Amino acid sequence: MMKLRVMERWVGLQLLPPEGNLATMLVVNKLRKKLGISEEEMEELHMITGVICDKCGNPVENRGTEAKPEYYCLVCNDFVDTKVVPNQTIWNQAADIGKDIEFTKAERGIFIAAIGKADTDKAITPAQAAFWEQFIEAYPGADTVASEEVDK
Ligand SMILES: [Zn+2]
Numbered sequence: 377m378m379k380l381r382v383m384e385r386w387v388g389l390q391l392l393p394p395e396g397n398l399a400t401m402l403v404v405n406k407l408r409k410k411l412g413i414s415e416e417e418m419e420e421l422h423m424i425t426g427v428i429c430d431k432c433g434n435p436v437e438n439r440g441t442e443a444k445p446e447y448y449c450l451v452c453n454d455f456v457d458t459k460v461v462p463n464q465t466i467w468n469q470a471a472d473i474g475k476d477i478e479f480t481k482a483e484r485g486i487f488i489a490a491i492g493k494a495d496t497d498k499a500i501t502p503a504q505a506a507f508w509e510q511f512i513e514a515y516p517g518a519d520t521v522a523s524e525e526v527d528k
Pocket residue numbers: 429430431432433434449450451452453456
């Protein structure tokens with residue numbers, strides 16, 4: 377079992393192969409569901425994509441129109457200047473305490489293969505290396521499996 381925070385779950389999601397044989401992809405689909413952030417979690421974490429208040433960094437409400445937005449910050453209790461953060465998601469870090477996720481043998485095999493491939497390609501990112509450290513701590517012996525796979 378691994379206790380994974382939002383960022384770590386995204387690292388896991390990014391490791392999943394975009395395509396493969398049917399058996400692999402059935403496992404990958406299950407992993408997507410396990411690692412993905414549910415709507416309830418998004419609410420708990422106050423997860424938001426888009427526009428935040430310049431002053432306090434909280435998400436703002438549009439009280440104007442789509443064409444002429446006027447952003448109101450509930451925290452500052454005022455209309456405020458905003459930053460648009462494209463493709464960036466923010467959430468309450470304090471509430472992000474991690475979710476316990478258990479991976480089956482087949483699911484672990486997907487990660488082992490993905491890391492093994494990235495390793496061969498010398499394309500491991502620091503976040504992936506950290507994920508892997510957590511992974512082998514949770515599932516000791518996975519590292520020896522990985523090196524065997526790489527040897528093949
Ligand atoms: Zn504010």
